[in-house]
Amino acid sequence: GSSITINGTDPNLCIYIKHNASAAVFGSLIFTGESSHTINSFDTYSITFKEGSSLVQSCPGHAFSNTGINNAVVFEKGSTFQVNHTGALDPFAMSEPSSKVKFERGSNIVFNSSNSLALRMNGRNYSNLIVGNNCNIDVQENFASNIDIDNIVINTGAILSINNLTSASQPSLNLKGNILVNGTLRFQQNEHNKINLNFIGDTIQSISGTGIIDFNTGIKTLHISNDFKLNCDIAAMCPVVHHNGNINTNGY
Secondary structure, three states: OOEEEEEOOOOOEEEEEEOOOOEEEOOOEEEEOOOOOOOEOOOOOEEEOOOOOOOEEOEOOOOOOOOOOOOEEEEOOEEEEEEEOOOOOOOOOOOOOOOOOEEOOOOOOEEEOOHHHHHOOOOOOEEEEEEOOOEEEEEEEEOOOOOEEEEEEOOOOOEEEEEEEOOOOOOOEOOOOOEEEEEEEEEEEOOOEEEEEEOOOOOEEEEEEEOOEEOOEEEEEEEEEEOOOEEEOEOOOOEEEEOOEEEEEOOO
């Protein structure tokens, strides 16, 4: 498909969609350089990334700015937001529940840099969350609201570490799809500040991969409420509650 690349250091460029106008991206929009380039709109849901399209952020800052209307941008099924720059900031850009962007089911967000500031989880919704090869992302947040994710993919050599910094609340990470780990997925050990991990999909869910999956004291309770299949060995050093569905250990 077609692509547009915006490259610059000074000044930064903002693409702004005016009132009653809209933009649809079917190819690739690429931001590069050391200035914070952005795309934003006056109206809600005015900018849509269609199936097969992508936004590649190889520049610092919030890709959709941190001002203006909520949900200016929508990533539809099959579209991808790719974060490559170590200075990139999270795409939501506002305090939850406000957000500059909506990730619809089947969309992808890919982290290709070791940049923990680009991934914010408290109160957020993702579809397919992917950590690229050899990237190390350490999420340290005061979790006050639930997190909803369809699928988590940790590629070879990558690490995703999740730590709740507050004991004031113990919200849930709700998973509707699968976990595939060829790197490391870790919930940091914590006796007081925890989160619940809930498998709540509407089709069979699985845990797969050749990597390290560390379900430890950072998880208050692991809840299984759906058909569930293991495709790898796993040790859960936390309480596990089976509410509904069949569990297939698949020989593991």
